[in-house]
Amino acid sequence: MPGVSTPGFSACPACAVAPAAEDLAQRAEQTAAAGAAGRLMLSLPTAHCATCMSTVERGLRAVPGVRDARVNLTLKRVAVEAAPGVDAAQLIEVLAGLGYEAHELDPGVLSATEADRQGRDLLMRLGVAGFAMMNVMLLSVAVWSGAEAETRDLFHWISALIALPTVAFAGQPFFRSALAALKARRLGMDVPISLAILLAAGLSLFETIEGGRHAYFDAAVSLTFFLLAGRYLDHRTRAVARSAAQELAALEVPRALRLRDGQEAEVPIAELRVGDLIRLRPGGRAPADGVVTEGASELDRSLLTGESLPSQAAPGTHVSAGEVNLTGPLILRVTAAGRDSALYRMADLVAVAESAKNKYTSLADRAARIYAPGVHLLSLVAFLGWLWISGDLRLAVNIAVAVLIITCPCALGLAVPAVVTAASGRLFRKGLLIKDGTALERLAEVDAVVFDKTGTLTLGTPEPMNLGDHPTADLQLAAALAQGSSHPLARALAQRVAARGLTPVAVTDLREVPGYGVEGRWQGRRVRLGRAEWLQASPEAATATYLDTGAGTPRAFTFTDRLRPGAEAAVRGLAAQGKAVHLISGDSPAAVRAMAERLGIARWQAGALPADKAARLAEMAAEGHKVLMVGDGLNDTAALAAAHVSVSPASALDAARVASDIVLLGTDLAPLAEAAHLSRRAVRRIKENFAISAAYNLIAVPIALMGLATPLAAALAMSASSITVSLNALRLR
Amino acid sequence: MDVLAYLIPISLFLGAIGLAGFFWTLRHRQYEDPDGDAQRILSDEWDEHPKP
Numbered sequence: 014m015p016g017v018s019t020p021g022f023s024a025c026p027a028c029a030v031a032p033a034a035e036d037l038a039q040r041a042e043q044t045a046a047a048g049a050a051g052r053l054m055l056s057l058p059t060a061h062c063a064t065c066m067s068t069v070e071r072g073l074r075a076v077p078g079v080r081d082a083r084v085n086l087t088l089k090r091v092a093v094e095a096a097p098g099v100d101a102a103q104l105i106e107v108l109a110g111l112g113y114e115a116h117e118l119d120p121g122v123l124s125a126t127e128a129d130r131q132g133r134d135l136l137m138r139l140g141v142a143g144f145a146m147m148n149v150m151l152l153s154v155a156v157w158s159g160a161e162a163e164t165r166d167l168f169h170w171i172s173a174l175i176a177l178p179t180v181a182f183a184g185q186p187f188f189r190s191a192l193a194a195l196k197a198r199r200l201g202m203d204v205p206i207s208l209a210i211l212l213a214a215g216l217s218l219f220e221t222i223e224g225g226r227h228a229y230f231d232a233a234v235s236l237t238f239f240l241l242a243g244r245y246l247d248h249r250t251r252a253v254a255r256s257a258a259q260e261l262a263a264l265e266v267p268r269a270l271r272l273r274d275g276q277e278a279e280v281p282i283a284e285l286r287v288g289d290l291i292r293l294r295p296g297g298r299a300p301a302d303g304v305v306t307e308g309a310s311e312l313d314r315s316l317l318t319g320e321s322l323p324s325q326a327a328p329g330t331h332v333s334a335g336e337v338n339l340t341g342p343l344i345l346r347v348t349a350a351g352r353d354s355a356l357y358r359m360a361d362l363v364a365v366a367e368s369a370k371n372k373y374t375s376l377a378d379r380a381a382r383i384y385a386p387g388v389h390l391l392s393l394v395a396f397l398g399w400l401w402i403s404g405d406l407r408l409a410v411n412i413a414v415a416v417l418i419i420t421c422p423c424a425l426g427l428a429v430p431a432v433v434t435a436a437s438g439r440l441f442r443k444g445l446l447i448k449d450g451t452a453l454e455r456l457a458e459v460d461a462v463v464f465d466k467t468g469t470l471t472l473g474t475p476e477p478m479n480l481g482d483h484p485t486a487d488l489q490l491a492a493a494l495a496q497g498s499s500h501p502l503a504r505a506l507a508q509r510v511a512a513r514g515l516t517p518v519a520v521t522d523l524r525e526v527p528g529y530g531v532e533g534r535w536q537g538r539r540v541r542l543g544r545a546e547w548l549q550a551s552p553e554a555a556t557a558t559y560l561d562t563g564a565g566t567p568r569a570f571t572f573t574d575r576l577r578p579g580a581e582a583a584v585r586g587l588a589a590q591g592k593a594v595h596l597i598s599g600d601s602p603a604a605v606r607a608m609a610e611r612l613g614i615a616r617w618q619a620g621a622l623p624a625d626k627a628a629r630l631a632e633m634a635a636e637g638h639k640v641l642m643v644g645d646g647l648n649d650t651a652a653l654a655a656a657h658v659s660v661s662p663a664s665a666l667d668a669a670r671v672a673s674d675i676v677l678l679g680t681d682l683a684p685l686a687e688a689a690h691l692s693r694r695a696v697r698r699i700k701e702n703f704a705i706s707a708a709y710n711l712i713a714v715p716i717a718l719m720g721l722a723t724p725l726a727a728a729l730a731m732s733a734s735s736i737t738v739s740l741n742a743l744r745l746r
Numbered sequence: 747m748d749v750l751a752y753l754i755p756i757s758l759f760l761g762a763i764g765l766a767g768f769f770w771t772l773r774h775r776q777y778e779d780p781d782g783d784a785q786r787i788l789s790d791e792w793d794e795h796p797k798p
Contacts, residue, residue, distance in 0.1 A: 063785040063789045064789075066786065071791075085778065085779040085782055086781040086782030087780055087782060088779070133772055133777075136772055136777065137769065137772055140768045140772070141765065144761055144762075144764065144765045147761065148757070148758060148761055151757070152754075164750075167750075171754060175758075
């Protein structure tokens with residue numbers, strides 16, 4: 014069942030990473046096209062009620078240029094119809110003002126409508142099967158309660174008329190995947206299912222023609238119905254997960270500004286060649302690896318290396334694709350583009366990690382592996398046994414089919430999807446998106462957790478520490494200077510000072526000195542805010558920026574990386590569940606130690622390169638640990654792919670999200686601990702469900718083998734077990 | 747038992763109407779946001795017409 018219906022992407026993150034990176038440019042064009050059509054999609058992880066819906070819709074409709082906005086609460090997203098000039102960033106800001114967190118989704122929703130069509134198709138088959146089941150059941154009840162001779166034959170004929178087209182139409186998904194399984198020389202769950210449906214229908218038709226007593230039309234149809242229900246639940250869970258996780262807008266730059274003969278032109282990254290000159294504006298992400306030829310600035314390397322401190326860039330500095338230019342414009346000479354760039358090398362690392370990873374066999378597959386041959390063997394034994402005892406071929410076939418129908422995995426087919434739907438529905442409401450069907454099962458086995466620091470445990474945004482130590486006048490001056498820069502430290506400083514209710518003083522001649530800081534004139538003095546060496550200040554151990562008021566020694570503003578909300582709760586919760594918590598970061602030892610101490614994590618490692626992280630995870634796996642990796646950067650991607658199960662926040666880089674099994678939609682990290690707990694309960698429920706369906710079989714199979722099973726008994730066993738299993742799954746909600 | 751000759755077609759016909767109705771709702775995408783629809787009924791904003 015799962016093996017056949019899994020649409021590749023979740024089975025192998027690496028396969029998804031490489032193409033994802035490849036058709037970036039293509040996707041950008043789609044995005045542009047959809048943007049022109051004026052359709053925007055935003056993910057709304059925190060929306061949950063009627064008021065949220067009307068607040069969001071009213072708020073968005075009030076934005077000039079927005080024609081319509083409609084929230085879909087099931088998918089937690091909002092679709093906006095807007096004039097071409099309206100962009101997502103603007104709407105996200107409006108929503109933030111209303112108190113709702115929002116992320117942009119890739120509006121090239123082609124894949125989503127595709128998945129949706131599949132869902133509608135399944136639902137239609139389910140409806141047909143349900144309609145047929147009710148009618149055939151009504152007719153069957155008449156037969157069971159004693160209709161004789163012609164009446165019985167008439168009812169059987171009418172049932173045949175309804176059931177045969179229904180089976181032919183509604184059973185197609187099973188027949189198709191059974192055929193695919195047989196072609197691949199496997200025996201999936203769909204083979205016994207298709208065999209049971211087809212044999213039940215065929216035998217019943219034969220018995221009807223012969224005027225026999227027993228027809229299993231109701232069984233054939235209700236089997237189809239229950240199994241389609243399981244299949245639909247399965248599809249739904251996956252469709253919800255796929256749509257949001259896959260469409261969170263890519264962070265990579267699809268285009269670059271190329272300089273040629275003094276002319277500047279925007280070109281797709283794919284067209285960049287080694288030796289090209291490209292311009293990198295402040296705030297932009299480097300599209301290719303290169304060396305700085307002109308300009309001075311600072312670079313945010315955190316997504317690639319995990320370093321929280323920006324590093325300085327001057328002519329000669331190497332820049333890797335994916336790094337963000339912070340302060341001044343830079344001109345780069347491309348040294349490696351496309352496949353050779355650091356970004357792609359990282360993707361290769363993921364592919365290696367992925368191929369080394371053992372393929373996990375889901376519980377359902379394991380059950381099917383024992384179950385499918387068992388069922389076939391049992392009916393064969395029944396057939397041969399009765400043929401030998403009675404010598405009556407028709408009786409033997411009848412009993413063999415009864416065995417096949419009764420053992421048919423209705424309950425088994427529902428056992429896993431019903432639980433996974435209930436569990437992932439609950440997690441989705443908490444802001445966790447399960448991308449892979451088996452992620453819950455794998456999460457339940459986890460005994461160690463590895464966190465990345467920058468961007469995962471922290472938000473990757475700095476927070477000033479010692480504002481209280483400075484006089485108000487200095488704060489106002491610092492804020493005034495900070496406003497002149499888009500450097501993260503400056504922005505944080507301006508924001509926090511404003512939050513204290515202080516207004517910045519008026520500074521004239523405000524000018525950013527790229528790579529160093531900001532300077533201006535205030536009360537006739539030259540004032541500066543920036544790096545220690547620029548101001549000739551004595552550098553602090555912590556991340557800091559310095560203020561030179563033109564009088565006295567420069568003052569230091571120290572910063573720390575802001576902790577992600579719920580980080581403490583998540584670490585505490587996971588530790589309380591007996592899991593070993595580790596912190597592995599590419600950042601400096603001092604910063605990592607401070608974070609580990611703050612969160613009470615005893616095991617930490619600093620300065621880890623991407624390959625180190627993946628190696629450490631492989632090492633832990635070799636020691637027999639099942640590791641949960643939580644990370645967000647490109648430097649974590651290989652580790653995410655190598656881990657037993659992996660989680661990344663919605664703010665993570667595209668490749669990291671693709672490589673991970675679970676995506677945290679909100680900013681809050683706290684649901685992680687609960688997810689680990691819930692996954693254990695879900696797996697317990699799945700196992701209970703297997704036990705329940707086995708118990709039904711234990712009672713029903715001997716009856717069928719003895720030749721005592723009637724269509725009524727088969728219908729009872731089937732319905733009762735399916736309903737029990739579904740109710741058991743619902744206890745999770 | 748002659749009554750069966752009418753009753754069975756009638757019951758099948760009524761069932762088929764239900765099925766046709768289900769197809770109609772399906773084609774008009776009424777199952778895309780079950781959670782939202784359950785909440786929207788509580789909203790005090792209402793309109794006389796569907797959007798043009």
